[in-house]
């Protein structure tokens with residue numbers, strides 16, 4: 001006769017037993033701690049922990065919403081929202097700087113959208129949790145601004161105008177010394193930020209949005225009609241030495257191959273040539289970890305709808321790469337430019353396929369041999 005096996009009894013759990021009451025999440029230290037502590041709590045304490053978790057969940061959902069509402073974290077005159085109808089990513093994670101900054105190996109944390117005091121209070125009232133994280137966050141943003149506000153200007157510069165009010169388009173600052181570099185009034189001048197010859201120094205003044213695309217990832221798009229010649233933004237990020245740019249490029253290439261190409265880098269190398277053809281200036285700007293909205297501008301093989309201008313403001317140590325509308329751009333249109341000439345770039349293992357959709361698409365993205 002066959003021995004009938006009885007249905008196995010589920011082991012009963014008692015508070016205090018060292019059995020797992022939370023799903024095993026191997027790398028989650030918080031949950032591992034919870035697993036050790038929660039079984040020792042009495043019902044009232046357990047209920048209070050549960051309320052706290054609900055409050056934290058509410059706050060983190062609100063923060064996610066706030067983050068998706070402004071990629072620029074209130075550091076630009078206008079917010080730049082994320083829009084995604086393609087997948088579950090609500091926003092891209094990077095630190096925001098409106099300006100070029102020196103390379104940093106240990107970037108500080110950055111405030112990015114806080115639940116307002118009123119919201120915090122209403123959450124606290126409803127779930128009896130007191131939290132002063134909002135004021136801490138604000139202190140954090142100040143220190144971050146201080147850190148990121150490192151200015152790459154030469155305050156003792158002798159170059160610059162002494163105008164109290166410059167005339168638009170007519171100022172000694174506008175006469176360039178290098179042929180390829182346009183000039184603006186700047187910190188070395190007597191005029192202020194409202195000077196008409198400081199178009200690119202007032203932040204982003206056109207409505208933009210960051211839209212998710214299935215093939216290209218995030219794309220910077222206009223959210224209004226932009227007239228030909230209007231300033232869009234500069235390419236802000238960390239200024240690297242060429243050695244550091246090469247080091248980071250190797251890391252980014254590895255990351256891209258290990259994350260099945262979902263990793264996007266935003267390291268731009270700008271070479272300005274003398275009329276003789278010899279390179280005279282090389283700028284390496286990395287917006288991958290720290291940058292502004294320009295890090296979302298994708299490549300287009302037909303040159304796109306943006307023109308780039310290398311621009312020096314009086315008193316600045318280095319020129320900045322600025323984007324202007326190359327033609328009228330309608331609301332909703334993606335902003336793009338050419339990353340380089342694909343025919344000049346060496347083909348390699350790390351080639352990315354291009355989805356610019358232009359009639360002259362080369363099929364692959366230009367890759368920079370740093």
Ligand SMILES: C[S@@+](CC[C@H](N)C(=O)[O-])C[C@H]1O[C@@H](n2cnc3c(N)ncnc32)[C@H](O)[C@@H]1O
Nearest residue numbers: 216217218264266295296297298299354355356
């Ligand atoms: C500077 S980032 C642009 C923003 C990026 N799409 C994102 O999601 O963060 C450059 C990266 O975007 C993607 N990209 C840019 N232009 C593209 C294009 N025309 N086709 C496909 N991918 C593109 C590539 O992954 C490239 O490495």
